[in-house]
Amino acid sequence: MLNNSMINCKICQSECKSTGSLSKHIRDKHQGYTSQKYYDEFIKTAGTGTCKICYSPTLFTNLNLGYKKTCGHKCSGIWNRQQLSLNEEKHDIFKKKVAMNQTKIWQQRKHTGEAESIHKKISNTVKEKNSKLTKEELQIKYGWLNKLTPENKKHWIVTVQTQTGMHTWWKSASNEEKQGIIKRRNASKLGISIEEYENRYNNLDEFKNYQWVVWTLTEQTYKKYKNLIDPENKRSPDYHLDHKFSVIRGFQMQVSPEIIASIHNLEILTSTENSRKSGKCSININTLKEMHNGKIFPGRLSST
Numbered sequence: 001m002l003n004n005s006m007i008n009c010k011i012c013q014s015e016c017k018s019t020g021s022l023s024k025h026i027r028d029k030h031q032g033y034t035s036q037k038y039y040d041e042f043i044k045t046a047g048t049g050t051c052k053i054c055y056s057p058t059l060f061t062n063l064n065l066g067y068k069k070t071c072g073h074k075c076s077g078i079w080n081r082q083q084l085s086l087n088e089e090k091h092d093i094f095k096k097k098v099a100m101n102q103t104k105i106w107q108q109r110k111h112t113g114e115a116e117s118i119h120k121k122i123s124n125t126v127k128e129k130n131s132k133l134t135k136e137e138l139q140i141k142y143g144w145l146n147k148l149t150p151e152n153k154k155h156w157i158v159t160v161q162t163q164t165g166m167h168t169w170w171k172s173a174s175n176e177e178k179q180g181i182i183k184r185r186n187a188s189k190l191g192i193s194i195e196e197y198e199n200r201y202n203n204l205d206e207f208k209n210y211q212w213v214v215w216t217l218t219e220q221t222y223k224k225y226k227n228l229i230d231p232e233n234k235r236s237p238d239y240h241l242d243h244k245f246s247v248i249r250g251f252q253m254q255v256s257p258e259i260i261a262s263i264h265n266l267e268i269l270t271s272t273e274n275s276r277k278s279g280k281c282s283i284n285i286n287t288l289k290e291m292h293n294g295k296i297f298p299g300r301l302s303s304t
Contacts, residue, residue, distance in 0.1 A: 010042040019064040036060040053078050196252070210251045217261035218243070225263045240274040242267050244283040253285060264291040 007016045011030055016022040023035045030038075039060065040049075049067040051058050053075035058068040070076040085091050109115035130138060139146060145153060161167060170178065187197035222229055222241060235241055243250075243265050250260040259265070265288055269277065 010038070019062070023063050035063050039063055039066060051075050207248075207251050210257065211247055213257040214243075214247050214250065214260045217257055218266065221261050221263050221266060229263060229266050230268050234268050238271050239268050240271055242269045242274050242277065245281045245285055245288050246277075246279045248279045249281055249285075255285065259289060259292050262288070262292045264288060 007019065007022050008014070009016060009022060009025055009029075011026075011033070014025060014029070016025050026033050026035060026038050043063075043066065049058055049060070050056070051071040052069050054071060056071040056075075058071050060067050070079050084094055106115060109118065130141075133141065145156065148156065173181075183194055183197055187194045218241070222235075226233075230241070243260055244267055245255070245260065245265055247260060249255075250257070265283065267282075
């Protein structure tokens with residue numbers, strides 16, 4: 001950046017009052033010269049005119065400011081964050097402000113129902129992209145640790161994984177803090193809120209009893225209608241017998257075990273699909289009830 005006191009033209013040594021008047025002088029008195037050409041020839045230093053982040057060429061602004069530090073908005077954001085992080089006090093204020101703004105935005109989205117729509121859209125996009133990948137590609141994308149040699153894998157686990165992050169936190173966390181994490185994990189797996197999880201699981205024995213009744217009836221249904229539910233005899237550690245409307249949801253909504261164990265609610269899924277599905281449902285409870293009561297006949301199971 002040039003000093004705005006008296007400035008001498010590097011070409012003819014004429015005095016100019018400011019960078020603005022110097023630009024006008026160059027344009028009027030020195031044909032073939034532009035502000036950028038003058039800057040490149042007499043002022044520019046090494047590294048100027050190159051993006052600080054990706055090293056792409058940057059745009060020229062004027063004689064006073066020279067070239068921009070970055071090539072665009074993306075790199076500009078990264079550069080500003082890097083500079084901000086150098087000032088610990090300002091960076092801390094910035095992080096708190098961003099966190100507060102994000103909290104307000106997502107509270108508003110939850111209130112309007114937009115949050116659920118966003119989560120579903122993201123989930124569907126991820127599932128769609130992953131469905132197009134081969135098993136090997138999925139392993140490369142998500143199982144990076146499996147690509148290491150046994151020696152490197154063991155070294156990483158011992159020196160990094162068990163010494164940082166959640167592993168370190170867990171060693172010093174109180175039982176109350178640990179239970180909070182467990183609740184959030186379980187609620188997330190079931191696709192419900194923590195409040196709903198706490199309200200529904202105060203009596204775990206009641207759920208276990210419900211679960212036992214459902215699976216007892218399920219096994220009876222499977223044996224009776226095996227030729228319809230599992231005609232290819234796939235049920236195994238790789239293929240699971242799954243409840244379309246989950247047992248956990250049935251317990252929450254106090255649905256009769258007979259309906260949850262109904263032939264209309266049973267299907268064979270791969271172990272991977274069943275694991276991803278977790279406590280989520282692939283059928284609406286009203287539809288299931290209508291099918292169970294004989295009001296809807298789903299294809300080849302209509303004979304039941």
